[in-house]
Amino acid sequence: MTAEQIPEWDAELSAFTGSLGFLFNRPEPRVLFAQFxxxxxAELPKKNGWTLSERAVVAVVWIGVAGFSHVK
Incomplete structure (x- = not known):
């Protein structure tokens, strides 16, 4: 890949993710889909859910079961 090809790839990737945007009702999942x-x-050492999430800067908040102890 050359430096001249990068803008073309970016435009094609944006068109691809944009064409599938109808699958998502909210804008946030569309953005995450594009980032993933x-x-x-991308040139990542490992391509798994963890590294893709880190690259997409996804903040995941884990709530323990104790947080739901008041729910009946």
């Missing part, structure tokens, strides 16, 4: 696809094409 970019991660799949």
């Amino acid at each position: 696809n970019e991660g799949l094409l």
